[in-house]
Amino acid sequence: MAIRVITFLILNFAALGIGGLFTGTGVTSDWYNNLSKAPWTPPGWTFGAAWTTIMVCFAFYMAYLWPSVQNKKLLVSLFSFQWILNVLWNPVFFYFQNPLLGIIVISSLTILVGVFLFKYYSTLKSQSVFILPYLLWLIIATSLNAYILIYN
Template identity: 65%
Template sequence: MVLRTILFLVINFAALGIGGIFTGKGVPSEWYASLSKAPWTPPGWVFGAAWTTIMICFAIYMAFAYEKVKSKKTLIALFSIQWVLNVLWNPVFFYLHQVAVGLVVICSLTVLVAVFLFRYWSDLKLKSILILPYLIWLLIATSLNWYILANN
């Protein structure tokens, strides 16, 4: 369990690192600064704290899920798609400035994380709470992406 958690931590933080490379100067960039952003947009430091917490909780969730679920291939396939979507959003939004495509990516990621919650609830029971920070944050992030699309 501990080794699996560490493995998922490494994989999860690799996603954040790769996404961060593509974000580059995205947040302090002139392009992003000039956008009309939602009034509920959190301060910049919240994003780092939120993603750190999310990835720790998600790694623990995945380690539990891997032990409990019958179809490990399905679990890993869903995890892999989630990983790609998570990494993909940063370059789509911040590097390519494709806000609409970014919204499609983040909506897809949000639905997929909800699938984790509901598909594996019967296997994980209360341990499913570990994926809630991810889902809640994605709902907020999706609303922020939508607001930017609708108001710029």
């Protein structure tokens, strides 16, 4: 179990790190600071704390799920697609400053994480709680991206 958790921690935080490279000064840029943002936008420090918690929980979720799933090829495909979408959103939104493509990416990621929850709930049961922070945060993040898209 420990090896699986560590493996998924490395993969998850690699996605955050790569995505973060493309964020650069995006959060402090004039473009982002001049956007009309949703009134429910959390303070900046929340994002780091949330993503750290999410990726730790998701590592445990995947570590529990891995030995329980027969179709490893499907699981690897779903995880890989999730990983790519997770990495992709930062450059799309911050580097290319494209909220429309950003909403497509983050909505796809939200749906995919929902697929994980519902597809594998019968396999993991109560351990499915580990994916809930990811899904809930993505719902919030999608709403923030949508607000920016609509009001700017």
